[in-house]
């Protein structure tokens with residue numbers, strides 16, 4: 001699905017990481033850990049084509065991200081659902097409308113599509129909040145709404161950036177269960193987190209690989225987790 005080959009990234013000449021090679025095969029579940037500032041968010045941005053590698057190659061669904069034209073980028077982005085660290089909702093739109101936004105943007109506004117939104121809100125446990133506005137949601141509810149929005153276009157890949165960052169343990173586990181369910185449906189998952197307890201809980205249920213970004217390098221984390 002997504003492949004990085006000897007990738008380096010620099011912000012204005014300052015190298016953040018280098019020699020990063022990584023494959024996210026279909027149906028795989030990866031965690032990305034590492035200290036704050038190590039470059040986890042940046043690496044995720046390379047994985048959905050928001051940033052281009054300074055050197056090395058990023059392949060999205062088999063094609064070099066650098067060679068993508070606008071249509072190809074749009075197409076690749078549609079196959080990748082992203083749960084951003086800060087959720088970014090439109091506060092004047094209801095939860096339903098926020099989750100439906102990607103459908104609207106794609107011109108899909110039929111009743112059938114709205115039924116799909118309400119099914120999805122049911123799945124993440126937000127049926128009651130469907131008509132509320134984002135500022136009225138708790139942290140856990142926001143994250144689940146963000147996950148619903150990320151999967152509304154039925155992406156093949158889901159990238160989640162510290163989705164449990166501000167959540168208590170019960171809410172974190174609830175979100176993890178949703179991610180595991182998506183993985184069991186065949187979705188490819190990459191979760192950036194420094195919550196090792198969450199990673200251990202996931203390992204008990206699915207086969208995952210844990211990657212660690214530190215000192216500019218990406219390593220496979222060992223059995224110490």
Ligand SMILES: Nc1ncnc2c1ncn2[C@@H]1O[C@H](COP(=O)(O)OP(=O)(O)O)[C@@H](O)[C@H]1O
Pocket residue numbers: 011012016034035036037038039040041042043
């Ligand atoms: N747009 C940017 N311009 C310059 N530096 C940035 C930018 N975005 C992030 N950085 C820097 O790159 C480093 C890695 O950031 P980030 O990828 O967000 O790390 P992480 O998600 O692991 O905390 C940080 O030192 C951050 O300040």
Ligand SMILES: [Mg+2]
Pocket residue numbers: 040041042085161162
């Ligand atoms: Mg980050």
